[in-house]
Amino acid sequence: MNDDTSKAGGDLRAVTLHNGVTMPTLAFGCAFGDWVGRTDFQGFLPEQAWRAVSLALDSGYRAFDGARVYGTERIVGTLLGQRFASGALTREDLFITTKLAHPAAPPHINISHKRTWDPDKVDDIAQRVRDDMVDTLDDLGLGYVDLLLMHWPGGFGQHTSPDPDFPRQARATIWRTFCELADKGAARAIGVSNFTVHHLRQLLEDIPEPERRPTVNQVEIHPYCRNPELEDFCRTQGIVVTAYAPFASGALGMLQDPTLTAIAERHGKTVGQIVLRWHVQSGRTALPKTSKAERMAENQAIDDFALSDDEMQAIDALGTGEARRTCPDPSFVA
Ligand SMILES: NC(=O)c1ccc[n+]([C@@H]2O[C@H](COP(=O)([O-])OP(=O)(O)OC[C@H]3O[C@@H](n4cnc5c(N)ncnc54)[C@H](OP(=O)(O)O)[C@@H]3O)[C@@H](O)[C@H]2O)c1
Structure with missing residues (x-):
């Protein structure tokens, strides 16, 4: 078993955002x-x-990744409220993320039209963002979130505006509204999700103040879906990359992959732990989700081993070629 944890270096439990x-x-x-x-x-x-x-709180998780569209913010808020009421937790113990501005969902996903909107179908984009933020904070029962992300860079279909620059302008408007919310104290940090290099470059041009750049880009990354070019770009800009669907949502047969299974056996760990260790050792943060208490504990126990360079490269190699995704490809968003 390889127990040389020094290779990864630094603090693997937290990252400091550029703000x-x-x-x-x-x-x-x-x-x-x-x-x-x-x-x-x-x-x-x-x-x-x-x-x-509830189990995740018992298991020691203090950071929660939510979004307006998930419909779980009232539930998270209620469960946190119980712990605030008992004195078991304080607000400062927690790191709460939400995501706003999810476009009308692909038809196979049942998200309420009240939780999604296409920028070209609302009269006042900035006001819609402000209103959604009020609803989200009300549901969470919180005065602020720790991280507010723009959920998607734009609509999945063709936008109806005749102006080809409309999606870019809409992103800039949403981003300026996020800056306003952060300035008012409603979010400690702001970032984006599902942004490609193209979307990021445009946003950085449109809002050039370095301190206003996104702190985080949350994107689909797992061993079957890699994007080294995007990660390199984010790194040069000081933007932290967060891997969503870190286990490929349990789909694509990824957790049964023979390469991952062999590495897991070598370390006496589960495939889930190997995948999470690969994420953090690659310098990204991750959002593991499970309904099972034993896996909640397992997914946090990744500090007592390290993957060798060969193992890291072998896992990287699983994601060469066309990405296998669980969510839509954001490069189709104009
Ligand atoms: N920004 C975006 O657009 C976006 C999109 C998708 C997701 N996300 C975020 O990313 C989070 C995670 O993504 P996800 O929910 O799609 O899935 P995920 O975390 O990649 O995978 C969850 C699946 O993996 C299984 N699992 C968890 N731990 C395991 C382990 N140690 N060993 C084996 N199987 C394990 C779970 O099964 P059991 O429950 O049976 O354990 C579940 O089926 C979401 O909840 C959300 O917060 C963001």
């Missing part, structure tokens, strides 16, 4: 349901969050 805010490396994913279609397709099932988030 000085400290963010835990692992946050518990709060999207529940089956949007990949492994079973009879059900879309989001927020009711599963009650038990899972």
Whole structure:
């Protein structure tokens, strides 16, 4: 067994964002349901969050990744409120992420139209963002979030505006509104999600103040879906990359991959632990989600071993070629 943890270096439990805010490396994913279609397709099932988030708090998770569209913020807020009331937790113990501005969802996902909107279908984009933020904070029962992300760079279909620059302008408007919310204290840090290099470059041109650049880009990354070019770009800009669907949502047969299984056996760890260790050793943060208490503990126990350079490269090699995704490809967003 290889127990040389020195290779990874640094603090693997937290990262410091460019605005000085400290963010835990692992946050518990709060999207529940089956949007990949492994079973009879059900879309989001927020009711599963009650038990899972409660167990996750018991298991020691203090960072939670949510979004307006998941429909779980009232549940998370209620469960946190119980712990605030008992004195078991204070607000400062937690790192809460939300995501706003999710466009009308692909037809196979059952998200309420009240939780999604296409920028070209609302009269006042900035006001819609402000209103959604009020609803999110009300549901969470919090005065601020630790991290606010723009959920998607734009609509999945063709936008109806005749102006080809509209999607870019809409992103800039949403981003300026996020800056305003951060300035008012509603979010300690702001970032983006599902942004490609193209979307990031445009945003950095449109809002050139370095201190206003995104702190985080949350994107789909797992051993079957890699994007080294995007990660390199984010690194040069000081933007932390967070891997969503770090286990490929349990789909694509990834957790049964023979390369991962062999590495797991060599270390006496589970495939889940190997995958999470690969994420953090690669310098990204990750959002593991599970409904099972034993896996919640397992997914946090990744500090007592390290992957060798050969093992890191072998896992990297699984993601060469076309990415196998569980969510839509954001490069199709204009
Ligand atoms: N920004 C975005 O657009 C976006 C999109 C998708 C997801 N996300 C975020 O990313 C989070 C995680 O993504 P995800 O929910 O799609 O899935 P995920 O975390 O990649 O995978 C969850 C699946 O893996 C299984 N699992 C968890 N730990 C395991 C372990 N140690 N060994 C074996 N299997 C394990 C779970 O099964 P059990 O429950 O049976 O353990 C579940 O089926 C979401 O909850 C959300 O917060 C963001």
